[in-house]
Amino acid sequence: MDEFEFIDWIRQQPSIKSDVVGVGPGDDCAVLRIDREQVLVTTDQCADGVHFLLPQCGAEAAGYKVMARNLSDIAAMAGLPMAAVATVMLPHGMADKDVQDIYRGLRRSADAFGCPLVGGDVGSWDGRLLLTVTLLGRPAVGKPILRSGAKIGDAICVTGTLGGSLPSGKHLHFTPRISEAADLAGRVELHAMIDISDGLAADLGHICRESGLGAEIVAENIPLSTAAEEAEDPLAAALSDGEDYELLFTLPPEQAELLIKEQPLAPGIAYIGQIVARPEMKLRIGGKLQPMEPRGYRHRA
Numbered sequence: 601m602d603e604f605e606f607i608d609w610i611r612q613q614p615s616i617k618s619d620v621v622g623v624g625p626g627d628d629c630a631v632l633r634i635d636r637e638q639v640l641v642t643t644d645q646c647a648d649g650v651h652f653l654l655p656q657c658g659a660e661a662a663g664y665k666v667m668a669r670n671l672s673d674i675a676a677m678a679g680l681p682m683a684a685v686a687t688v689m690l691p692h693g694m695a696d697k698d699v700q701d702i703y704r705g706l707r708r709s710a711d712a713f714g715c716p717l718v719g720g721d722v723g724s725w726d727g728r729l730l731l732t733v734t735l736l737g738r739p740a741v742g743k744p745i746l747r748s749g750a751k752i753g754d755a756i757c758v759t760g761t762l763g764g765s766l767p768s769g770k771h772l773h774f775t776p777r778i779s780e781a782a783d784l785a786g787r788v789e790l791h792a793m794i795d796i797s798d799g800l801a802a803d804l805g806h807i808c809r810e811s812g813l814g815a816e817i818v819a820e821n822i823p824l825s826t827a828a829e830e831a832e833d834p835l836a837a838a839l840s841d842g843e844d845y846e847l848l849f850t851l852p853p854e855q856a857e858l859l860i861k862e863q864p865l866a867p868g869i870a871y872i873g874q875i876v877a878r879p880e881m882k883l884r885i886g887g888k889l890q891p892m893e894p895r896g897y898r899h900r901a
Contacts, residue, residue: 607625607626610625611624611625611626619633620632620633620634621633622638623744623746626747626810627677627746627747627748627810628642628673628674628676628677628747628794628795629641629642629673629674629676629677629679629737629744630642631677631744637738638738638739638743638744639682639736639737639738640674640677640679640736640737640738640739640744641734641735641736641737642670642673642674642734642735642737643670643732643733643734643735644666644669644670644673644732644733645666645730645731645732645733646662646665646666646669646730646731646732647728647729647730647731648662648691648728648729648730649728651665651666652665652771652772654728654729657772658698658701659697659698659699659701659702659705659729660701660702660704660705660708661705661772661773662702662705662729662731663701663702663703663704663705663706663707663708663709663731664705664706664708664709664772664773665705665709665771665772666686666706666731666732666733667684667686667705667706667709667710667717667733667735668709668774668775668776668845669733669797669845670684670733670734670735671709671710671713671715671735671776671778672774672776672777672795672797672845673735673795674735674737674776674778675776675777675778675780675781675795675847676745676781676793676794676795676847677737677739677744677745677746677781677793678739678740678741678744678745678781678782678784678785678790678793679737679738679739679740679744679778679781680713680737680738680739680740680778680782681710681713681714681715681735681736681737681778682715682735682736682737682738683715683716683717683718683735683736684706684710684715684716684717684718684733684734684735684736685717685718685719685720685733685734686706686717686720686731686732686733686734687720687721687722687723687731687732687733688702688720688721688722688723688729688730688731688732689723689724689725689727689729689730689731690722690723690724690725690729691724691725691726691727691728691729692724692725692726694724694729702729702731706733709776712775713776713778715735739785740781740782740785740786741782741785741786742785745781745785745790745791745792745793745849746792746793746810747792747793747794747806747807747810747811748792748807748810748811749790749791749792749811749850750791750792750807750808750811750813750850750875751791751811751813751850751875752813752875752876752877753852753853753874753875754791754792754850754851754852754853754874754875755850755851755852755853755855755856755857755871755873755874755875756804756815756817756848756849756850756871756872756873756874756875757848757849757850757851757856757859757860757869757870757871757872758796758800758822758823758846758847758848758849758869758870758872759777759780759846759847759865759867759868759869760777760823760844760846760867760868761823761824761825761826761828761844761846761867761868762796762800762822762823762824762825762828762837762838762839762841762844762846763824763825763827763828763831763834763837763838763839763841763844764825764826764827764828764829764830764831764837764841765825765827765841765842765843765844766841766843767827767830767831768825768826768827770825770827770843770844770845771843774843774844774845775845776795776845777795777845777846777847777867780847780865780866780867781793781847783864783865784847784849784865787859787864788851788852788855788856788858788859789851789852789855790849790850790851791849791850791851791852792807792810792811792849792850793847793848793849793850794806794807794847794848794849795845795846795847795848796842796844796845796846796847796848797842797843797844797845798842799839799840799841799842799844799895800822800838800839800840800844800848801839801840801881801892801893801894801895802840802842802894802895803848804817804848804881804894805881805894806894807848807850808875808879808881808894809879811875812879813875813876813877813879814875814876814877814878814879814880814881814882815873815874815875815876815881815882815892816873816874816876816881816882816883816884816889817872817873817881817882817883817884817892818872818873818884819835819883819884819885819886820885821870821871821872821873822835822838822839822870822872823838823868823870823872824837824838825838825844828841835885839883839892839895840895846867850875853874856871857871859871881893881894
């Protein structure tokens with residue numbers, strides 16, 4: 601099974617009933633109710649040979665990426681980071697400087713958003729470098745924005761540009777959209793949101809599935825990165841390359857039109873489609889609709 605099939609299986613298993621759990625598996629973060637406060641909890645890992653190539657990128661970039669991935673999950677729910685812990689499994693014989701660079705990378709990413717690194721664990725083994733971060737956050741405004749809140753007729757928008765994250769190096773050096781998500785949450789009525797990690801098509805599929813709805817996307821409206829424009833198939837790159845770490849969100853169309861007019865965020869905002877009642881995704885190319893599969897990167901067991 602792939603990662604999403606495994607997650608689906610987990611969600612079907614009996615779980616302990618608890619008044620503390622507001623949102624369990626299936627979104628970018630879990631949500632816990634603690635002393636009337638909502639606490640976001642997310643965890644993510646990066647493995648050498650899967651999420652980065654250590655000899656090419658270096659240990660500092662690896663540390664930066666694993667923290668930034670978790671920060672991006674907090675941004676996906678319009679949250680602000682509170683604190684992080686990190687677990688590091690080091691290859692036997694790793695140089696002291698590389699070990700220290702991992703910490704420097706973790707701190708560079710976390711410090712940019714005022715997120716203290718408060719602890720964790722360190723071990724060593726015969727395998728490759730494996731880094732894991734768990735991060736706690738809180739909603740920036742009101743309540744967390746879930747994947748499941750999309751409504752029929754919603755506009756679908758994205759921040760920034762998409763595609764080509766690997767050749768451009770963006771997969772290692774992206775900026776989590778913490779500030780942008782908080783700005784949006786205070787400015788418009790966000791209904792659903794996710795960060796684009798698996799690819800636009802795959803992550804839009806998560807929103808549609810959790811909301812029980814579908815989507816129609818206009819291909820010409822998808823903002824392409826320079827790297828995507830240089831790809832053999834620019835549209836495919838934007839739809840399925842993944843690791844863009846931009847925000848994908850839905851909101852009332854009149855508010856989306858105002859955002860497009862005002863462009864309040866530095867990365868830019870594009871209005872790329874709408875949420876529809878029929879639970880399937882379609883792509884409009886040159887005025888013609890065709891099926892759009894939720895393709896993107898999937899880890900497989």
